[in-house]
Amino acid sequence: MKTALITGVTGQDGSYLAELLLNKGYKVAGIVRRSSTETFERIQHFVDHIELVQADLLDQFSLIEAVRITKPDEIYNLAAQSFVPTSWNQPVLTGEFTALGVTRMLEAIRVVNPGIRFYQASSSEMYGKVRQTPQTEDTPFYPRSPYGVAKAYGHYITVNYRESYNIFAVSGILFNHESPRRGLEFVTRKVTNTVAKIKLGLEKELRMGNLDAKRDWGFAGDYVDAMWRMLQQDEADDYVISTGETHTVQRLCELAFEHVGLDWQKYVVQDPAFYRPAEVDILVGSPAKATEKLGWKPTVTFEGLVAMMVEADMARWARNIRNAE
Numbered sequence: 001m002k003t004a005l006i007t008g009v010t011g012q013d014g015s016y017l018a019e020l021l022l023n024k025g026y027k028v029a030g031i032v033r034r035s036s037t038e039t040f041e042r043i044q045h046f047v048d049h050i051e052l053v054q055a056d057l058l059d060q061f062s063l064i065e066a067v068r069i070t071k072p073d074e075i076y077n078l079a080a081q082s083f084v085p086t087s088w089n090q091p092v093l094t095g096e097f098t099a100l101g102v103t104r105m106l107e108a109i110r111v112v113n114p115g116i117r118f119y120q121a122s123s124s125e126m127y128g129k130v131r132q133t134p135q136t137e138d139t140p141f142y143p144r145s146p147y148g149v150a151k152a153y154g155h156y157i158t159v160n161y162r163e164s165y166n167i168f169a170v171s172g173i174l175f176n177h178e179s180p181r182r183g184l185e186f187v188t189r190k191v192t193n194t195v196a197k198i199k200l201g202l203e204k205e206l207r208m209g210n211l212d213a214k215r216d217w218g219f220a221g222d223y224v225d226a227m228w229r230m231l232q233q234d235e236a237d238d239y240v241i242s243t244g245e246t247h248t249v250q251r252l253c254e255l256a257f258e259h260v261g262l263d264w265q266k267y268v269v270q271d272p273a274f275y276r277p278a279e280v281d282i283l284v285g286s287p288a289k290a291t292e293k294l295g296w297k298p299t300v301t302f303e304g305l306v307a308m309m310v311e312a313d314m315a316r317w318a319r320n321i322r323n324a325e
Contacts, residue, residue: 001025001026001027002025002026002027002073002074003026003027003028003029003070003071003072003073003074004021004026004027004028004029004072004073004074004075004076005029005030005031005053005066005067005070005072005074005075005076006018006021006028006029006030006031006075006076006078007030007031007057007075007076007077007078007079007101007105008031008077008078008079008080008121009028009030009031009032009043009050009052009078010030010032010039010040010041010042010043011042011078011079011183012042012179012181012182012183012220013078013121013177013220013223013224013227014030014042014043014076014078014079015042015043015181016179016181016220016221016224017076017078017224017227017228018030018043018046018050019046020221020224020225020228021228022046022049022050024228027051028049028050028051029050029051029052029053029066029070029072030043030050030051030052030053031052031053031054031055031063031066031079032052032053032054032055033054033055033056034054034056042181051070053066053069053070054066057079057096057097057100057101057104057105058096058097058101058104059104060104060107060108063104063105063107063108064107064108064111064112066108067108067109067112067113067116068112071113072116073116073117074116074117074118074119074231075105075109075116075117075118075119076119076121076227076231077101077102077105077118077119077120077121078121079097079101080097080098080101080121080150080151080154081093081094081097081098081147081150086147087145087146087147087148087150088145088146091146094146094147094150095146095149095150095153097150098147098150098151098153098154099149099150099151099153099154099157100153101154102120102153102154102157102158103157105118106118106157106158106161106167106169109161109167110161110165110167114165114166114167115168116167116168117168117169117170117231117236118158118161118167118168118169118170119170119171119172119227119230119231120154120155120158120169120170120171120172121171121172121174121227122151122154122155122158122171122172122173122174122238123147123148123151123173123174124173124174124175124176124216124240124242124283124285125143125144125145125147125148125151125283126141126143126148126151126152126155126173127139127141127142127143127148127283128141128142128143128144128145128148129142129144129281130142130281130282130283133282133284134242134244134284134285134286135173135240135242135283135284135285135286136240136285136286136288136289137173137238137239137240137289141155154171155171155173155238158170158171159171159238162236167236168231168236169236170230170231170233170236170237170238170239171238171239172223172226172227172230172238172239172241173238173239173240173241173285174223174226174241174242175215175216175217175218175240175241175242175243175283175284175285176188176215176216176217176218176283177217177218177219177220177222177223177241178217178218178219178220178305178309179219179220179221179305179308179309180308180309180312180313181220182220182309187208187249187252188217188252188306188309189309189313190206191206191208191252191253191256192256192306192309192310192312192313193313194206195256195257195259195260195262195310195313196260196310196313196314196316196317197313197317198260198262198267199260199261199262199314200314200317200318200321202317204267205267205268205269206253206267206268206269207269207270207271207273207274208249208253208268208269208270208271208274209249209270209271209272209273209274209275210249210274210275211248211249211250211253211268211270212248212249212250212281213248213249213281213282214246214247214248214249214281214282214283214284215246215247215249215282215283215284216242216243216244216245216246216283216284216285217243217247217252217302217305218241218242218243218298218300218302218305219298219299219300219304219305219308221300222298222299222300223241225296226239226241226290226294226296229290229294229295229296230294233293233294237293239289239290239293239294240285240286240287240289240290241285241287241290241296242284242285242286242287243285243287243298243302244284244285244286244287245284245302246282246283246284247302250264252306253268255302255303255306255307256306256309256310259306259307259310259311260310260314
């Protein structure tokens, strides 16, 4: 039985990855930060089947202790300050978590057991002002946010530890991946959640920023499978994980409203307050290498993803209304 340690286990990706690994027969441990309130909503249905360990990406010694206690074969570093708009308001904290946190975890591996295999969650936001389309593993980075800059550091420090210490360390350059477990602050979930509330008479409008921005959106459940596949290879390498398709934010709105029988133009209001200081106009990745080397392909279409998320939010709000009655 293999043991996996996941940072960010209570997040969207962490919850799907933990489920996947449990189904594969792994012993799963997850790092959680000390807090007066528990945020275990996404993992509540299997929390009794995993080990939770208190540690913090800001604290080197707690990470070393977590690795010593759990004795993992694989570590998946998914924790970060991952909301792009917040990275402009908290750039230093974003750097501490999203950049230096990677170094601290790699150092814990180097100190405790260099034989541990390590996965780093890199991001398409590293491409930013893109140099070529579609983006591949060889496309130069040009990040346009403190978050993107921090992720670029995390990516390169992972490469550096692989080459300097012969640690099996890989980065998955994941393009936007969504699900019903996505946080409400992210644009896809903001759209599907508000559409559900409008349909049920709880809201009257959806305020949005740039509707022309284009993204490559996939299903998070598919993407965690790619993470696992990367750590099963004979050689450590980095991979772009994406669908290879791009859609505008406007198309996201159109599909979500269509799913509940409404006209998006009657409800969507563009608000300059939601524009980024430096916009990333288009992101679309080429999954060719992942398909060839990992045998990975996405299984959920963009249309299917939007429908899945709208349905989940409709069901949740309908439950809330029933419970309030």
